[in-house]
Amino acid sequence: MQQQGQPMYSIPPGGFRHPYPALAMNASMSSLVSSRFSPHMVTPPSHSLHQTGIPHPAIVSPAIKQEPSSDNISPSMHAKSPVPSKKEEDKKPHIKKPLNAFMLYMKEMRAKVVAECTLKESAAINQILGRRWHSLSREEQAKYYELARKERQLHSQLYPGWSARDNYGKRKKRKRENKPDSKPEDFSIRSKKQCVQYLPSEKMCDSPASSHGSMLDSPATPSAALASPAAPAPTHSEQAQPLSLTTKPEGRIHHHFSVPGKASGSASSSSSSSSSSSSSSQPSISIPVGTLSSQSSTPILTRPIPFTSLHPSMLSPPSSFHQAALHSHHSLFQSQPLSLVTKPTE
DNA sequence: GTTCCTTTGAAGTAT
């Protein structure tokens, strides 16, 4: 992974705080273009940084990573060959997915967490960041959602023909034979490699999980609250963390539980083995727990409302943005699965 | 050298 090249962002210690100036596409375009997506293609080299100060290499530079040459390939050129030959496919630069809101947040905050916690393992850091993410104010989260939305917009403009499907199968999933045929309730145990343990000295950090790194005992984890009502009292700011309900376009709220069980094997193409072996093959149960008139009007978002699953447009909807949001259909209200740490039951 | 781990979200495929 690291071989993919230099860090995609050189994040200043202060991170990038930055209100998104203009929501209008054209206005935001230039800044974003100069940020993440292939600066050499669309913007003068002098502008390698976003206003946020974050460079935006959406394309892994061919010189750096997997893809060889073919430097001056424009997005449209990528789009032109929907079914590239194998050879072409090899030459094709790897266009990465745009980062989602949480990924953007992670990029900004990782260094900070690392510094605070003196942890380095990303798995551990990510657990902390996941909890912090949930404890963010809705305004702060909205900031990242908005940035992510812009990134997607820009990405789609730069690479009209690109699809996330293009990157499917690029990672080879190692077959995990070590299927912990564990008891269903033994969520904390994964396969051979377990979650990182945290040293006492790192208590200043948001302990992502108690001793064994299970997210189940995280009060911030909705599943935890649901699965174990008598969970230990939360100790951090996430205490007030609401359940992460999911608003669907229909206005329904769903809880998604991931439970160990059958594997559906719906995976894509090449990595068929991954589908059957992947630990993530968990069926889910959708439980409608209520309704929310998310569409009728701007919801009053009090703390107990799961703002994390609400789109920023609902939080502070500028009219221009609203239109764009509407066109984005379900993704704006995409479900937020509660990922219990489960082990594949084979 | 490659994949896993771990997180959330977006978008893909499968049913």
Add this chain to the structure above:
DNA sequence: ATACTTCAAAGGAAC
């Protein structure tokens, strides 16, 4: 429509 999977970042650990 719903369920499930993959990938995006990151870096140490395991393979």
